[in-house]
C-alpha cells in the first residue's frame with residue numbers, strides 16, 4: 001500500500017434547512033480510487049468544482065468519507081485515535097498564505113507546528129532552520145511575515161509544514177493567488193522537497209504548466225478521475241483536455257496543430273525547448 005490510498009471514495013455535501021431536513025446533496029467526490037507511492041510527485045488537475053479540494057481534505061482527515069476508505073501511511077482516516085498522527089504525516093498547504101501564517105516573526109511561525117507536537121525546544125530550532133533553508137527562506141527568518149511577497153509567504157507556510165517532518169504534503173492550489181514569479185518560487189521549492197527530501201507531493205492546480213515535473217497526473221471532472229497518466233500522456237490528449245475545460249499550454253496546442261497539419265512531431269510536447277528540438281531548430 002502506498003503512502004496515500006483511497007478506495008471507492010465518495011463524499012457528499014448535504015445541505016439542510018433550519019429544521020434539519022435535507023435540501024440537497026452534492027456528490028463532490030465520486031468513486032475515487034488512488035494509490036500514491038512514497039516519494040512520488042503527483043499532480044491533480046481539474047476545473048473549478050471538479051472535487052479537488054474535497055479530495056485533498058480527506059488526505060488530512062478534515063473530511064471523512066461518506067463511502068469508501070482513505071488510508072494515510074496505512075492508517076484509516078476514519079479512525080479518530082489516529083487523527084493527529086495522520087495530520088503530522090500528511091501536511092496541508094492552502095491557497096491563501098495570509099490565512100496560514102500566524103506568527104509575528106517568520107522563524108516563530110515555522111516553530112509553531114513542532115511546538116504543538118511537543119518537540120523539545122532545541123530540536124524545534126533545528127527543525128526551523130532546516131525547513132527555512134529547504135524553501136530558501138532562511139535569510140528572512142527574523143522578518144515579519146506581513147512584509148513578505150506572496151511567494152515568500154507561501155514558502156514560509158510550506159516550511160511550517162515541513163518542520164513537522166511529514167511524509168507527504170498536499171498543496172491545494174498554492175500558487176493561485178501569486179504572480180508568475182511567486183508561482184515559480186513555490187514550484188521550485190516543492191520540487192526540491194520532492195527531489196532532495198523524498199517528501200511525497202500532491203500538488204493540486206489548474207495551471208497545466210505546473211504539472212510538467214509530476215511523476216503522475218490525475219485529472220478530475222465531476223468528482224471522478226477522468227484521466228490519469230504521466231504529464232506527457234496527459235498533454236498528448238489535447239481534445240480531451242479541452243473537453244474537460246482545461247487550458248492547454250500554448251506550446252502544446254501549437255505542437256498539436258502542427259502535428260495535425262502533417263508535420264512529424266511527437267505528441268505531448270511540454271516545453272518550448274522540446275518543440276524547438278522536435279522541429280530541428
Ligand code: ADP
Nearest residue numbers: 013026028046047048049050051052053054055
Ligand atoms: P474544486 O476544489 O475542484 O474546485 P471542490 O472540492 O471545492 O472542487 O467542490 C466540489 C463540489 O462540491 C462543487 O460542486 C462545490 O460546489 C461543492 N462544495 C464544495 N464545498 C462545499 C461545501 N462546503 N458545501 C456544499 N457544497 C460544497
Ligand code: MG
Nearest residue numbers: 052053054172
Ligand atoms: Mg479547490
